[in-house]
Amino acid sequence: MxxxxxxxxxxxxxxxxxxxxxxxxxxxxxxxxxxxxxxxxxxxxxxxxxxxxxxxxxxxxxxxxxxxxxxxxxxxxxxxxxxxxxxxxxxxxxxxxxxxxxxxxxxxxxxxxxxxxxxxxxxxxxxxxxxxxxxxxxxxxxxxxxxxxxxxxxxxxxxxxxxxxxxxxxxxxxxxxxxxxxxxxxxxxxxxxxxxxxxxxxxxxxxxxxxxxxxxxxxxxxxxxxxxxxxPTLDRARGFLFPTFTSSTLLGFGVKVPYFIPIGDHQDLTLTPHLTTKSRSLEFRYRRAFRSGKLTLTGAMSSDSFRDEQVRGYLFADGVFSLPRDYTLTFALRSVSDDAYLNDYSIQNSDRLASTVTMARVRTDRRISFDLTSYQTLRQYEANATQPGLTAAVHTDRRFLWSRVPGEFRLSLAASGLYRESTLDVDSNDADDITDGRDTARLNIDGSWRDRWTLGPGFRLGLEGHLWIDHYITDQDAAVPDRITRFTPGAAVELRWPLQRKGRNGGRTLLEPVAQIGWVGGSRAKNANEESTRVEFDEANLLSLSRFPAADRREHGMTFAAGVRWMHEAPGGWSAALTMGRLWREDIDSEFTRSSGLDSLESDWLIAGRFANPLGITLTARGLLDEENRFTKAEARAGWSNTRMDLGASYVLLVTDPEELRNKAVSEWTFDGRYRVTRHWETSTEVRYDLADRRLDRVGLGLQYRNECIQVDIGATREFASANNLEPSTDIQLTVALHGFGADDSAKEYRRICR
The missing domain is CATH 2.60.450.10 (Lipopolysaccharide (LPS) transport protein A like domain)
Structure with missing residues (x-):
């Protein structure tokens, strides 16, 4: 005992x-x-x-x-x-x-x-x-x-x-x-x-x-x-998930009841019948994990009473896989039965669908990628037969460093092709361009050398030289030659003077004036312009020899670019940056449109800045300021984020530009936010306002209650009529989920305390 x-x-x-x-x-x-x-x-x-x-x-x-x-x-x-x-x-x-x-x-x-x-x-x-x-x-x-x-x-x-x-x-x-x-x-x-x-x-x-x-x-x-x-300990269980109740002015009142089907440890299927007073739908999602990647299929089939089509639907496929020899395969395939389906069922607000397949490999001294893209337009004023239905591209870069030769050599090769279903030729005298079916292909080779030196009191001098070899093929376009081959030389001299100061309390400030003199020989070839119709002038290409996004267009002649960059990091944790720059050119380039900011001998002023502080406030802005001190293009984003809220506001401005098929100015405000009222209550909102038309484009409100045992989500969205959405609609969703069944989203952190 x-x-x-x-x-x-x-x-x-x-x-x-x-x-x-x-x-x-x-x-x-x-x-x-x-x-x-x-x-x-x-x-x-x-x-x-x-x-x-x-x-x-x-x-x-x-x-x-x-x-x-x-x-x-x-x-x-x-x-x-x-x-x-x-x-x-x-x-x-x-x-x-x-x-x-x-x-x-x-x-x-x-x-x-x-x-x-x-x-x-x-x-x-x-x-x-x-x-x-x-x-x-x-x-x-x-x-x-x-x-x-x-x-x-x-x-x-x-x-x-x-x-x-x-x-x-x-x-x-x-x-x-x-x-x-x-x-x-x-x-x-x-x-x-x-x-x-x-x-x-x-x-x-x-x-x-x-x-x-x-x-x-x-x-x-x-x-x-x-x-x-x-x-609660089971991660994946076969059975019904919590339903979602919906109400839409287009679809009527309905309910979604998902059913989850695990298929072994590496794949599953979710079937979601969506029954409304005006439609019958079956949504699905299939996921599978492989040793070398993953695959996700999402889609739906619907039958409704407000469209003429018998059966409507969509199918999306996304995946990423690791291939031998360090290659990565990524694809995103998109298909829809008609132009209005995605908008009618609030699946996606897109005016074009792009299906892409990419295989790429990146190493220390080389990069190679293969891309295949297919486009499907959802715009009523466009026809898929005259849109670039299929594009293919290959791009490879390699750099060479030799101990006995100063500087760095680079060799770049890019090839791409574009196919339209239409077999009609482009006629420059034909005002009806919707029947045009031009097909193009190009091969571009860029051989370059570059080096940098430090001079005197901290000056950084850079020198680079290029030789471009371009070959263009154009079919079904009588306005341009069928075959064009060009050899184009180019060179640039760059000077930087980075000035840095450190404060006693740990603050740092950088002031860096930059300047570049660039020259590109030859003249513009008469090939078709397929990929460079939209030009963005920003701080990333201020010191570039060409600001066109693709190689079917190049800048020619002499240019001079100058700017200044300022950055500051304060001991208190806040930071700020500002970049200003401008470009001067020898001759006016007619390929630059009004909104590009590059359509004259002197470009618009490029201004870009950002600010962030420890309180979670962030500001970013970029714009082009013309000679009359008016912005021709601008975008800005302000945000305030902390543990209790996440607020953001965006602004976009684009002036009228007929050459970019924009006959009306675009001026739009967007506000989105999330605010945690209490530990268990949270609200969210989204507002998009068109300043040019002086009307609301979209309004969304959400309310969520959550504790250790239940979650209730209520959301309401109002879509107003626009070019992509011809019928205004209001959607309301209600979801009630009971916690404690299944391992996902346990909400233990929301457990209340008894007093």
Whole structure:
């Protein structure tokens, strides 16, 4: 017998016995008591394994660590009964059992446990509480009274009694299940599921409800004779997901009910019927993971009453794969049945779809990529037959460094082709260009050398030379030659003077004036302009020999570019940057449009800046300022982000430019924001306002409530009529999700605190 959580009690030495002799006797008694307890408690690991999931049982079986029993008192009653009382703790591996007393009757193979009982397994996240328990038949079957099960610190199941069956199933009777925090005896959870019986399958990690009744604030709202739900430890479970209720002026009132189907450990399928008063749709998403990449397919098929088409739909395919020799394959394929489908069903707000396939490899001294792109226009005033239906391109760069030769040599090769379905030639006298079907191809080779030196008081002098070899092929266009080959030389001299200052408190400031004199020989070839109809003049190409985005156009003649860059990092954490620059050219280039800022001998002033501070405020802006101090093109973005809110505002300005098919100026404000009102309430908004037309283009509002057991999302969007959306529409969505089923988005951080 042991007392006070010690094997042998310390007592006053009896007369005639020395302390040494007493110590030896105590050790012998301790050995006998320990051996006896170990013999009697040999079945204890099986008991504890029976109260934990199968995965934990396998772990315990693989764990050779001994079972430990700690109690205030441990003694043997007779020859068949072992009794442990007072703060009893039994441990095996990661599983721990605590109780007031444990009595094991070896003759009847019965274990009686007096509560309060608590069985925990941190690895599996399961906690079982009971007032008393009785187990037998190898400790795989038994009965627990006043039982409560807590799974993954989320789902609570309270029952009058729980029965263990075959070490796998836990049957609970007269059950109330919820993941809501309940404070006080008289309070009720926000939601709960009452059931006559619940069976927890620990191997499949599923919960089966019989005669289930869903209650909100203890008011019955739904009844099901049978209900199956995954427990919180299961990542991927077959079954229905939470529905979404929708309302649209175009589609009417409807509901989405997703059904998730896992297919092994590496793929799954989600089918989502979307039933509305005016349409029937089946949405789907298929995902598969490979050893070398991943694939995702999304799409839908619909039948509605407001369009003439019988069956409408779309299909998107996205994937990325690693190929041999360090190549990466990336693709994004897009297809839709008609121009209005994506807008009607609020899937995507696009006016063109681009399907791309890219294979690329990047190394230290070389890069190569292959691209294939197909376009599908959704604009009513465009025809797919005259749009670039298919384009192909290959691009490779390589640089060479030789120890005996100064500088760096680069060799670049680019080839591309463009195909239109139309077989009609372009006629320069034909005003109806929608029937034109010009096809083009080009090959461009760029050989260059460049080097830099440091001179005098920190000047950086750079020199580069280029030789371009261009070959253009044009079919079905009588206005340009069929074949053109050009050799074009170019050179540039660049001078920088970076000036840096460090403050006493750690602040840093950089001021860098830059200037470049560039020259490109030859004259412009008479090939068709397919890819350089839109030019962006910004700080990235201020010191470039050509500001056209592609090689079907090049700048020629002498140019001079100058600018200044300023950057500052303050000790307090805020930073700012400003870039200004301008370009002067020898001759006017007629290929530059008005909004490019490069259509005269002197370009518009390029101004770009940014600002950020530790409070989360960020500002970025870029614009082109003309001679009359008016912006011909501008964009700006302001944001304020912290743990409670994320606010942003954007502005875009584009002047009228008929050469870019823009007969009206574009001036638009966009505001988007998220604000966390309280710990559980969050709002969001989106507003897009067209300043040129003085009308709202889009308004969206959202409201979310979230705690440890429920999430409610309400969203409303109003789309006004535009060039891409001829019918205004209003969409409303409502989603209610109950936390505690499945492992995703557990919302433990939103758990309320009882006071």
């Amino acid at each position: 042991t007392r006070g959580r010690r094997i042998v009690p310390l007592a006053t030495p009896p007369a005639g016995r020395t302390p040494v002799a007493l110590a030896r006797a105590a050790v012998r008694a301790a050995v006998r008591a320990t051996a006896c307890a170990a013999l009697w408690l040999a079945p204890l690991p099986a008991l504890m394994a029976s109260a934990t999931p199968v995965a934990a049982q396998q772990t315990a079986q693989e764990d050779d660590s001994p079972a430990l029993l700690v109690a205030d008192n441990v003694f043997i009653d007779g020859e068949e009964t072992l009794v442990a009382t007072g703060n009893v703790e039994a441990l095996q591996g990661t599983t721990r059992l605590t109780a007031s007393a444990i009595t094991y009757d070896r003759a009847n193979d019965r274990l009686q446990i007096t509560g309060p009982i608590r069985i925990t397994d941190p690895e599996q996240g399961v906690i079982i509480l009971a007032s008393e328990a009785e187990l037998d038949e190898g400790f795989r079957n038994g009965l627990l009274k006043g039982a409560r099960m807590v799974i993954d610190q989320q789902l609570q199941l309270a029952a009058v009694e729980a029965q263990r069956v075959d070490g796998r199933y836990t049957q609970l009777r007269r059950v109330a299940a919820t993941s809501c925090q309940v404070c006080g005896k008289n309070q009720v959870p926000l939601w709960q599921i009452r059931a006559a019986r619940v069976v927890h399958d620990q191997e499949e990690r599923q919960l089966y409800f019989d005669d289930a009744q869903v209650r909100l604030l203890d008011v019955p709202v739904f009844w099901l004779p049978r209900l199956r739900l995954p427990d």
